[in-house]
Amino acid sequence: MAKLTFKTDFCKGCGLCVDACPKKLLRLANEKINKKGHHPAEITDQSACVGCASCALMCPDCVIQVER
Amino acid sequence: MAVVFQKPKALADIPMHYCPGCTHGIIHRLVAEVIDELGIEGKTIGIAPVGCSVMAYNYFTCDMIEAAHGRAPAIATGVKRSDPENHIVFTYQGDGDLASIGMAETVHAAARNENITVIFVNNAIYGMTGGQMAPTSLPGQITQTSPYGRDPKLCGYPIRVCEMLSQLEGPEYLERVTVNSVANIRKAKKAIKKAFQNQIDGKGFSLVEVVSSCPTNWGMTPQAALKWIDDNMIPYYPLGVYKDRTAEQEAAK
Amino acid sequence: MAEKVLMKGNEAIAEAAILAGCRHYFGYPITPQTEIAAYMAKKMPKIGGTFLQAESEIAAINMVYGVSSTGKRVMTSSSSPGISLKSEGLSYLAGADLPALVVNVQRGGPGLGGIQPSQSDYFQATRGAGHGDFRMIVLAPASVQEMAELTVKGFELADEYRMTSLILADGTMGQMMEPVSLDITVKPQPEKPWAVTGTKCARFHNSINSLSLVPEELEKFNSDRYERYAKVEANEAMAEEYMVDDAEVVIAAFGIAARVSKNAVNEARKQGIKAGLIRPITLWPFPKEVFADAAKHAKAFISVELSMGQMIEDVRLSTRCRVPVTLCNRAGGMIPSPEQVLAAIKQANGGEA
Numbered sequence: 001m002a003k004l005t006f007k008t009d010f011c012k013g014c015g016l017c018v019d020a021c022p023k024k025l026l027r028l029a030n031e032k033i034n035k036k037g038h039h040p041a042e043i044t045d046q047s048a049c050v051g052c053a054s055c056a057l058m059c060p061d062c063v064i065q066v067e068r
Numbered sequence: 069m070a071v072v073f074q075k076p077k078a079l080a081d082i083p084m085h086y087c088p089g090c091t092h093g094i095i096h097r098l099v100a101e102v103i104d105e106l107g108i109e110g111k112t113i114g115i116a117p118v119g120c121s122v123m124a125y126n127y128f129t130c131d132m133i134e135a136a137h138g139r140a141p142a143i144a145t146g147v148k149r150s151d152p153e154n155h156i157v158f159t160y161q162g163d164g165d166l167a168s169i170g171m172a173e174t175v176h177a178a179a180r181n182e183n184i185t186v187i188f189v190n191n192a193i194y195g196m197t198g199g200q201m202a203p204t205s206l207p208g209q210i211t212q213t214s215p216y217g218r219d220p221k222l223c224g225y226p227i228r229v230c231e232m233l234s235q236l237e238g239p240e241y242l243e244r245v246t247v248n249s250v251a252n253i254r255k256a257k258k259a260i261k262k263a264f265q266n267q268i269d270g271k272g273f274s275l276v277e278v279v280s281s282c283p284t285n286w287g288m289t290p291q292a293a294l295k296w297i298d299d300n301m302i303p304y305y306p307l308g309v310y311k312d313r314t315a316e317q318e319a320a321k
Numbered sequence: 322m323a324e325k326v327l328m329k330g331n332e333a334i335a336e337a338a339i340l341a342g343c344r345h346y347f348g349y350p351i352t353p354q355t356e357i358a359a360y361m362a363k364k365m366p367k368i369g370g371t372f373l374q375a376e377s378e379i380a381a382i383n384m385v386y387g388v389s390s391t392g393k394r395v396m397t398s399s400s401s402p403g404i405s406l407k408s409e410g411l412s413y414l415a416g417a418d419l420p421a422l423v424v425n426v427q428r429g430g431p432g433l434g435g436i437q438p439s440q441s442d443y444f445q446a447t448r449g450a451g452h453g454d455f456r457m458i459v460l461a462p463a464s465v466q467e468m469a470e471l472t473v474k475g476f477e478l479a480d481e482y483r484m485t486s487l488i489l490a491d492g493t494m495g496q497m498m499e500p501v502s503l504d505i506t507v508k509p510q511p512e513k514p515w516a517v518t519g520t521k522c523a524r525f526h527n528s529i530n531s532l533s534l535v536p537e538e539l540e541k542f543n544s545d546r547y548e549r550y551a552k553v554e555a556n557e558a559m560a561e562e563y564m565v566d567d568a569e570v571v572i573a574a575f576g577i578a579a580r581v582s583k584n585a586v587n588e589a590r591k592q593g594i595k596a597g598l599i600r601p602i603t604l605w606p607f608p609k610e611v612f613a614d615a616a617k618h619a620k621a622f623i624s625v626e627l628s629m630g631q632m633i634e635d636v637r638l639s640t641r642c643r644v645p646v647t648l649c650n651r652a653g654g655m656i657p658s659p660e661q662v663l664a665a666i667k668q669a670n671g672g673e674a
Contacts, residue, residue: 003069014089014283014290020250038088053073054250060093061084066073111519113391125528131517133390134530136413139383142375146387146395147517149371150345154519155391173383176376 002051004043005065013038017055017064025049076100078109078129085123089290091280092121094247095189095256099160100128102261106268112156113147115140117165120195124160135159138170141177144184156267158185164194167203167227174229179238181272185263188229191280192301199285203227206304211285230277230310240272242310246279246302248294255307271314279305323504330468331356331398331495334424334488335364337472338396341507343422344370345395347384349377349403352436353492354426357398378403382410382423389419390529392516394476398424400492401442402433404450411485412451416531418515418546420479422472423457424488426495429654437654438492438577443631446489447605454543456550458486458557459604461575465499471602473505478557480511482549489604491627493577493656553606560608561600562615564590568597570669571615573636573646574625575601577656582625585662594670604632612639621669622646625662627655645669 011034018026018041025048028039041063043049051068075081079100086092103109109130116124118137125132135143140159148157166174166188177184193211194200200213204226208217218226230242241263245256256278263274279301281293288296309315328336335357338346346361358374365372371388375381381397388395399407404425414421425446429439446459458478460471468490475486517527533539561579564586565571574582579600589596599615601608616622621644624633630648637646649665651657 001069010083012088016089016290016294019291036083051072056073057250057253058094060086060090060097062075062079062093062097064073065071065075067069068072109520110522113517113519115387122532125530129520129526131520131526132528132530133387133517134417134528134532135386136383136409139379139386139410142380142383143387143390145373145380146345146347146384146389147391148387149373149384150388150391150393150395151518156519172376173380176380 001068002049003046003067004049004055006040006042007063008040009035010061011038011040011063012036012061013040014060015041016058016060017041020054020058022052022054023048023050026055076104078103080127080129082126084127086120087284089283089293091247092189094253095187095278095280096124096127098253098257098260099158099187101257102264103130105261106264108156108264108268111154112158115144115147115157115159117159117161119162119165121160121162121189122196138165138168139173140165140170141173141182141184141186145177145182148182148184152183156264158187158264160187161189162195163190163192163202163204167229175233175236178233178273178275179236181238181240183267183270183272185267186273186275187260188275188277189280190229190277190305191282192226193282193285195282195285206300226304228305230275233275234310238273239275239311240313241266241274244277244279244305244307244310246297246307248281248297279307323502325500325502327498328465328501329356329495330465330490330497331426332360333465333469333501334398334472335360336503337469337505338422338476339364339368340503340505341394341473341476342510343394343396343476344368345388345393346370346372347375347381347397348399349375349381351400351403353428353495354398354400354424356495357424378406379409382407385421386410386414386419389414389421390517392513392518394510396422396424398426400426400428401430401439404442404445408451411457412453412455413531414485415451415455416453417529418483419529420483421485422475422479422488423485424490427489427491429652435654436492438656439627439652439654440491440576440578441628441631441652442489443604443628446487447607447635455546456484456605458482458484458553459489460486461489461602461604462494463576463579463600465497465501468494469501469503470505473507477508482553489576491576557603558606558608558610559602560611561602562611563598563600565597565599565615567595567618568615569595569618569620570597570623570666571619572596572598572623572625572662572666573601573612573632574598575604575632578625578627581657581659582662584659585666588659588663589666594666596666607635607639609639612636613641616640616643619644623649623665623669625649625657628652
């Protein structure tokens, strides 16, 4: 049981978190645009997340908070 | 549920100006995490360089100084010596800043074993000015000022800073790390923490070289840039500990 | 009367700096000012201070920048070629509004020049110490006693106005030995809430910085700084006037040139010529009023300099070119003789040279 919280407006859509997720649960939301004009990262299946925080470790902009 | 990962307190809650996928953000966070974990924010004074991380003085919540290009180690020397007991001093410098215009300041701070922590971000290019050749640009690397690829016959070879400084008697600790994977980020943080702990313990000059990426000026995606580190940077700049006086002394016992 | 000790000018600067509370000195050896470094190297370790021989003048001025950022009194000293190297740091100190004391014991230039006394860094000190709009307080001692007193004053002014004070001396002043009284009153140091001393997690972080990418903001920083400079100009200009009240020929000279000129004025008076001397003690701010007043009754000014003629421009500006200003000079490490100055006085007075 884990929960990811995204500070969406800080996301620059670099996608490093997407690649870092061992379970491939993240994606860049192509249909959304944040304040900075990027497609922000989001989690596709929260229930499958184990809270390993790999995504948060890779994120250069401290977008992701992880609870477990 | 408990929070297992969040923005460190020593990193300001404001967006950073770095390009998407730039690893400066990761390195900033690691420094801030270490400051938090060691409980030294209130006595830490950071020195920002000239280059992409020039505005680091906005991103750390400790007291900060913005240096002239390359002069951070000299300024750090002054700050540290003004109150050695109560100041924890770090510089955060890029390759142009530390290994080109500021090489003299770097080498002499190391030779003096100045009790400071140096975070050296090596991404083999001048990012802020738009992608010119750096002292650490690889042979053959195409940049704005080496448009046909860096030709060692014309402009010499890139400088391996850790290897060079390791020949000095002075410095306490020199390690090269990278941040291109989760595992490497964990190792990088350990090195940065050690570099700060050494200062707290009065051991002297500790430098962590972080092999980093520049997706924008390398002209690739952030993902491809991280792979380029593995394929091109690490073979020229091998990771590892280049000097650890305390460990060497203990091994000799 | 306070006890006097016999000291070299360079040593008087060092001792006065310690008296003023300076406990940090950074420098690089260069003739003819190295006695300051040598004195500090001996003294500082004994009083819990820092003496550090830097790897270069550039490093030294940046070490000064570091200590000044933490709010403590700090200094460096050098001679002409070394000051050129420091010019980057001088500009950054100005841009970050940091106080510092810098000493230039001048030698002849340009380039490597020589090691004999000179005043040819006047332009550099008062106009072009580095890039950008900024000023330094420039103090010109003419005795070993003044070397000491102006050092203390330099620290005080630097702190008060958050800018660099420069002692502009020359090789003669540095090497000369005279009796000095070190019974000099030092004002308490002001609070420096802007300094970086660690937040103690009790306040928002301070930043020492000269970068400002928003032109409107950068313009305001410059304007605010120049408002401070205006106060310095209004309050801090200093000059010694010697027989100026009725003078028809007025000499402008500072430092060693003023000492030579004083002899020439005395001789001229003996010969019936109404000569006088204005000796600027601050070169910036330049004592314009004193010159403007003297221009009301003088018929000629002579700028006596150890250079090809630099201060003469300020003399002309201050007197608004109402009367002729001529140059009496030597350069390259040479010093004008009293006879040379006397001849210039006679010529300016309308007689034979």
